[in-house]
Amino acid sequence: MSNRTDTTRLQDMARAYTTSAVLYTALDVGLFTHISNGHNTEAALTQETGLRPVDVDRLVSCALSLDLLDWDGDQLCNAADVETYLVEGKSRYAGPWMMFTRPDVSGWFQMTEKMRHPDSTTLGMYDELTVESARKYHQATASIGFGAARRFVRTVDLSDRRHLLDLGGGSGAYSITAVETFEGLKATVLDLPPVVIATEEYIADAGVGDRVTTVGADFTQGEFPSPVDVVVMASNLPIYNSEVIGAVVARAFRALESGGEMHLIGEMLDDDRKGPVDAAMWGMNELVCGSEGRAHTRGECEEYFRSAGFVDVEVTDFVSGTLARCFGRKP
Secondary structure, eight states: OOOOOOSHHHHHHHTTHHHHHHHHHHHHTTHHHHHHTTOOSHHHHHHHHOOOHHHHHHHHHHHHHTTSEEEETTEEEEOHHHHHHSSTTSTTOOHHHHTTTGGGHHHHTTHHHHHHSOOOBSSGGGGGOOHHHHHHHHHHHHHHHHHHHHHHHHHSOOTTOOEEEEETOTTTHHHHHHHHHSTTOEEEEEEOHHHHHHHHHHHHHHTOTTTEEEEESOTTSSOOOSOEEEEEEESOGGGSOHHHHHHHHHHHHHHEEEEEEEEEEEOEEOTTSOOOHHHHHHHHHHHHHTBOOOOEEHHHHHHHHHHHTOEEEEEEEEETTTEEEEEEEOO
């Protein structure tokens, strides 16, 4: 067996941006939706999309080679995950989430300049957040957030808890799903003032305004509403540096009643920092977004909890290869 090395892996890495561009374009022109609706030949796609036949040919060839499409006899069909998540009108449509980081693309190609001439703040792009940009942000992320929230309530039993504090809760997905699942539980979503206006719209849509309230504040500063007996901080870990995360966990500890619990859910690196790649990339994304955040390891997250005073601290997989959950209990 030869140990000879070649450039294949490195070439794939150098041109990885091309796969993202193909996916974006396929979503732009509704390729997967058209195929799902029965327009599953290149002639039909040319008519439905208004593209030139040569461009339909190019796009279909790329999508087939990326396993986004397949053949069913002489007709095109979507791959299973594409059919589930990338067909507009379906209940689990995640197109906005797939497009969520598209505006950041140019920034990723300016990373060298950003590193050599850094300009960052604690909140980065969130310093400039408006109500409208918050709405747009959560329109893109809510479907994924509610999916994660449903996983959370299947994983964690909050039936004996009375009040959940949801730090940086955004759309309120965790709070809304938790109070819908556990009778007697109430929740408070604490997020930036422009965000909680959007949050209240999700709360109203869910009809849980009598059990979920909001507080407009920057959770990187000041003490938290108290008393509460469970704190959740989900999917915003890489936005912040170690000092901020350690301080947030410590203030959460102070806000909790004795016996209360905290759950930190986010993209965490393995302790050797060799993966998951997604966690490392979300940390790098904060360079692009202008914050001081970074990717945190599982061991670092455990130490934030132990330093704050939590016991029974452990990190477990939440979504394998993507998200982990750090748990701790206040004595």
